[in-house]
Amino acid sequence: MKALIFAAGLGERMRPLTDTTPKPLLVAGGKPLIAWHLEKLAALGVREVVVNVSWLAGQFPQVLGDGERWGLRIRYSDEGPVPLETGGGMHRALQLLRDGDGDEPFIAVNGDIWTDHDFARLPREPVGDAHLVLVDNPAHHPCGDFLLDADGQVAAEGEPRLTFAGIGVYRPSLLANWRDVIGDAPGAGSTPPRFRLAPLLRAAMDRSRVSGEHHRGRWTDVGTPQRLAMLDATLA
Template sequence: MHAMILAAGRGERMRPLTDHTPKPLLCAGGRPLIVHHLERLAAAGYRHVVINLAWRGEQIREHLGDGRTWGLNIEYSPEPEALETGGGIRQALPLLASDPFLVINGDVWSDHPLTPPALSRDTLAHLILVDNPSHHPEGDFRLCGERVLNEGEVMVPCLTFSGMGWYRPALFANTPTGAFPLAPLLRQAMDRGQVTGEHHPGQWLDIGTPERLAALDQWLT
């Protein structure tokens, strides 16, 4: 099974912690954030992981190496400038399988088991949604059964996209090279009924500020 960790962001909201250290290498519970991901991926049966790199990316490569410490094969997708989520995934496609692959934001923490879903041939994406945190009360998408919908389509509460999801390479067909966001692609696929999802009621945290990093560190220790 193949997975990608998004690790190219500058981490502006985490400054000054990220002035000299890339956000995925900030520690909580005695280990870098990205190591928590690698441990969970290995436990879930993933063996091949792609990591995109931009800001201070050489530190991530030096720290993780080829991944054998965790029983993984790690490959890197360097970006001279951060390509945003969509552009970063698109550039890394040659390193990923033709089957659906998992993508995880490098700045989230969750106890989701990362078990791959069974996707129909027409499904281009499967998203993990979580309860809305206090810093994002409006949420992102609506979940109606297994279908994920744009927020205005049905009168059910919005949930927050966790930054974890499985994607088919076909989702990125006909997209341009360079930087572009992922959300518009997902919304277009939702309009075609090609996005499914699940609600994860367990632990999840968007580690976007020093305060949230400290809270996670305290909880883990």
């Protein structure tokens, strides 16, 4: 199984820290945020990781190299000066994540989160197009994102809602008909296309093609300098 780490965001809410350092390379607990993910993926047996990059892209290979220190092979999907959003970024990275035209699932993780979630719990073969990890709603996102029902299916509507943790397992088939779902949204006609993943997930949920799990452990969306400082203090 391969993995994708989303690391192309501009990190605007983290300024001034991200004026000189991409958010996933900011340090918490003595190591870059992205390194925590690389360690977990390596322990799981993942050997190939794609990191999508844009803002200050050149710093990633300088800090992470080719992944040898973790027993990984890291490949970089450079999106240029304008990030392609989550959907566009995943779409561009597919050529590195899949073997031929197969539909082998892969793990995708946001590079700006920290969690004690055990990646070994993720299904190697999700039943549908995606499997998402959800967490209790944090104070900065009280309304949540999706409903997780008693059967382990994720729905776009309904209560109570949980927050998407930025961790999931996906099949390339999720993006197969992305143009039909995205339509004429801004960026969809660009080359390469720029679009969000959320509309594709909601469309798959409507077809009962998204499963999920509720992680009740520790999780932090490192979205502000204050949250980074709190996380760093906790890990120290």
